Amino acid sequence: MTPLATTPRPPYFAVVFTSVRTEDDGEDYEVTAGRMLELASAQPGYLGVESVRGADGVGITVSYWDSLDAIRRWRQHLEHLGAQEQGRAKWYSAYRLRVCRVEYDSTFSHAD
Amino acid sequence: MTPLATTPRPPYFAVVFTSVRTEDDGEDYEVTAGRMLELASAQPGYLGVESVRGADGVGITVSYWDSLDAIRRWRQHLEHLGAQEQGRAKWYSAYRLRVCRVEYDSTFSHAD
Numbered sequence: 024m025t026p027l028a029t030t031p032r033p034p035y036f037a038v039v040f041t042s043v044r045t046e047d048d049g050e051d052y053e054v055t056a057g058r059m060l061e062l063a064s065a066q067p068g069y070l071g072v073e074s075v076r077g078a079d080g081v082g083i084t085v086s087y088w089d090s091l092d093a094i095r096r097w098r099q100h101l102e103h104l105g106a107q108e109q110g111r112a113k114w115y116s117a118y119r120l121r122v123c124r125v126e127y128d129s130t131f132s133h134a135d
Numbered sequence: 136m137t138p139l140a141t142t143p144r145p146p147y148f149a150v151v152f153t154s155v156r157t158e159d160d161g162e163d164y165e166v167t168a169g170r171m172l173e174l175a176s177a178q179p180g181y182l183g184v185e186s187v188r189g190a191d192g193v194g195i196t197v198s199y200w201d202s203l204d205a206i207r208r209w210r211q212h213l214e215h216l217g218a219q220e221q222g223r224a225k226w227y228s229a230y231r232l233r234v235c236r237v238e239y240d241s242t243f244s245h246a247d
Contacts, residue, residue, distance in 0.1 A: 026193040027153055027231050041139055041185045074151045075189040075195045081138040083195040117244040119139050123235035132229040
C-alpha cells in the first residue's frame, strides 16, 4: 500500500474513520484490519485508502469511493459487519465515522 | 487536544490533509505544526481537528469547519501561507489535500 491514495478528479466520496484503540493486545485486530483493507479494495467503487495509527492508539483511516451507494454496500458487507461488531466489542474505546463528498483537492510532490 | 473531534450535526466541512514527512530533523516543524493548530482553532468557523502521525512519517490531519468560506479564509491566512511554503520547501516529500462536505456521521463510545 502506498501511503497516499491516487484519486480521480472530484467529486468522489470519502469515509473518514477516526478511532481510539483499547488496551487489547491486538493480534486478531491486526489480522482483521488487514483483511478489511484487502476486502474493501476488492469492492465495486473502491478508489483507495490512507491509514495511520499513532503510538498513542489514535488512528485515522480514510477510504475513497466513487459513490455513496458504493459506501453503503461496503458498510453492509457481511464480513465487514462482523468486523464492525468485534470493533465495538473489543478493539475500539471510541470512534467517529464521517461520510463525505470531496469537493476539490490538490496534491504536492517533490518529484513534481 | 482530545483525539476525537466533537462536531455538530451535518452538513459541515472537512479538510483531509495526508502527508509524508521528509528526513528533516523536524524541530522547527513541531513548533510550526503546533502553532498552526493553535491558530486554526482561533479562526471563525473552526469546529475541531483530529491528527495522527505514524512512525513511518505518514500523517493524516482532518480539520472541521462550518463553511467552505471559512476553509478558504484559513488557507489564505498570511501566517498559514508562510507555513505552507516551508512545508513544501522542507517538511513534506508529498501531500494530498482534500476539501469535503460531511454528509452524515456516526459515533461510538464505550461510555455510551
